[in-house]
Amino acid sequence: GEDVEQSLFLSVREGDSSVINCTYTDSSSTYLYWYKQEPGAGLQLLTYIFSNMDMKQDQRLTVLLNKKDKHLSLRIADTQTGDSAIYFCAEANAGNMLTFGGGTRLMVKP
Amino acid sequence: DAGVTQSPTHLIKTRGQQVTLRCSPKSGHDTVSWYQQALGQGPQFIFQYYEEEERQRGNFPDRFSGHQFPNYSSELNVNALLLGDSALYLCASSLGLNTEAFFGQGTRLTVV
Numbered sequence: 001g002e003d004v005e006q007s008l009f010l011s012v013r014e015g016d017s018s019v020i021n022c023t024y025t026d027s028s029s030t031y032l033y034w035y036k037q038e039p040g041a042g043l044q045l046l047t048y049i050f051s052n053m054d055m056k057q058d059q060r061l062t063v064l065l066n067k068k069d070k071h072l073s074l075r076i077a078d079t080q081t082g083d084s085a086i087y088f089c090a091e092a093n094a095g096n097m098l099t100f101g102g103g104t105r106l107m108v109k110p
Numbered sequence: 111d112a113g114v115t116q117s118p119t120h121l122i123k124t125r126g127q128q129v130t131l132r133c134s135p136k137s138g139h140d141t142v143s144w145y146q147q148a149l150g151q152g153p154q155f156i157f158q159y160y161e162e163e164e165r166q167r168g169n170f171p172d173r174f175s176g177h178q179f180p181n182y183s184s185e186l187n188v189n190a191l192l193l194g195d196s197a198l199y200l201c202a203s204s205l206g207l208n209t210e211a212f213f214g215q216g217t218r219l220t221v222v
Binding site for chain 1 (some may be wrong): 116141143145151152153154155158165166168198200202204207208209210211212213214215216
């Protein structure tokens with residue numbers, strides 16, 4: 001079955017880069033997503049990558065996809081205190097049903 | 111562009127009651143999916159509606175049902191509420207079945 005795994009917690013200093021990792025199991029995934037969730041809020045779509053791509057860059061965000069290892073990562077450059085939140089990766093099947101990881105809590109220290 | 115809107119934002123119900131949650135998709139979107147997010151966990155897929163039909167369903171009992179209207183808005187109904195149904199219920203919309211999904215702010219349901 002499908003299972004998406006993420007580490008629980010990451011702490012970085014303001015100005016450093018953050019790298020959040022994710023592993024997934026469904027090789028037929030069409031899209032892989034990164035969402036951000038702040039306390040008490042819904043999910044904000046940060047970025048996504050098609051399964052036939054290796055890398056996508058969008059301003060401070062870089063997504064890397066290793067299909068062979070089923071590994072996805074999100075790099076946030078110049079991390080700011082406003083980036084503190086929970087980050088979820090999710091894989092989408094052909095009908096756009098999303099399977100989420102458990103989330104990584106990012107704490108940015110000033 | 112209003113984005114995905116959900117109502118109500120918060121709701122308190124008693125065990126055994128029934129609840130209806132509502133979702134309006136992002137302008138131009140025609141597909142709505144519902145997710146349940148328990149505290150401290152990632153969202154779990156409940157079901158998806160497209161062209162007013164349920165297209166996919168996750169591992170949720172029949173107490174969870176839904177509907178999509180001709181204007182693409184959707185309702186999630188939960189019957190015979192259990193304490194374990196307490197969660198944040200999220201609605202996501204997309205254009206068709208294979209484009210990026212945008213989420214609303216959710217409805218926080220508390221069952222007492």
